[in-house]
Amino acid sequence: GENVEQHPSTLSVQEGDSAVIKCTYSDSASNYFPWYKQELGKRPQLIIDIRSNVGEKKDQRIAVTLNKTAKHFSLHITETQPEDSAVYFCAAALNQAGTALIFGKGTTLSVSS
Amino acid sequence: GAGVSQSPSNKVTEKGKDVELRCDPISGHTALYWYRQSLGQGLEFLIYFQGNSAPDKSGLPSDRFSAERTGGSVSTLTIQRTQQEDSAVYLCASSLDGLKETQYFGPGTRLLVL
Numbered sequence: 001g002e003n004v005e006q007h008p009s010t011l012s013v014q015e016g017d018s019a020v021i022k023c024t025y026s027d028s029a030s031n032y033f034p035w036y037k038q039e040l041g042k043r044p045q046l047i048i049d050i051r052s053n054v055g056e057k058k059d060q061r062i063a064v065t066l067n068k069t070a071k072h073f074s075l076h077i078t079e080t081q082p083e084d085s086a087v088y089f090c091a092a093a094l095n096q097a098g099t100a101l102i103f104g105k106g107t108t109l110s111v112s113s
Numbered sequence: 114g115a116g117v118s119q120s121p122s123n124k125v126t127e128k129g130k131d132v133e134l135r136c137d138p139i140s141g142h143t144a145l146y147w148y149r150q151s152l153g154q155g156l157e158f159l160i161y162f163q164g165n166s167a168p169d170k171s172g173l174p175s176d177r178f179s180a181e182r183t184g185g186s187v188s189t190l191t192i193q194r195t196q197q198e199d200s201a202v203y204l205c206a207s208s209l210d211g212l213k214e215t216q217y218f219g220p221g222t223r224l225l226v227l
Binding site for chain 2: 001006034042044045089091100101102103105106
């Protein structure tokens, strides 16, 4: 089955710096890779996702890159702000009905002002 | 529109008791998922339902855990003879059919087994 590894487990940056979180997956058939943000005490919320037919996707300050050959994908946050502080989870899944997401263990991002 | 809802929001129970956790998915979503999140840990897949197909139970940690989904909508996760290690936040998510994979999470049920 699929296995997702996520690094680093914690990340501290200064406001305005960039943050990068990396994930690797094991199942080469996986083709859907979402990222979720979970603020303290709240539910996970989708922030961006990428499918295997593209190598990069951007949404304002957030971007995700995918390297299918190496089976890894990364989240990039530019110009970080204190409100970006949260736990970020990557996940991988097969693009088929009812597929469950396999999550990484999460990265706690702290942005200090 | 209304998102995924779960009840209760918090549940405290004694070791050995049974508990039922409820999930109301987004209307029209055919897929429903249960995950468990232990303190400081990631999201652990438990079970998912897709339409009328047999559920994928491959993530259930033991036979004390079971789940039902009635009428293709509401789902109940049951934990029998609870143990302290069952203490966690249980999250439910739903999504449209296989063409749309985005999963929307509920607020979770925080379970504490004393």
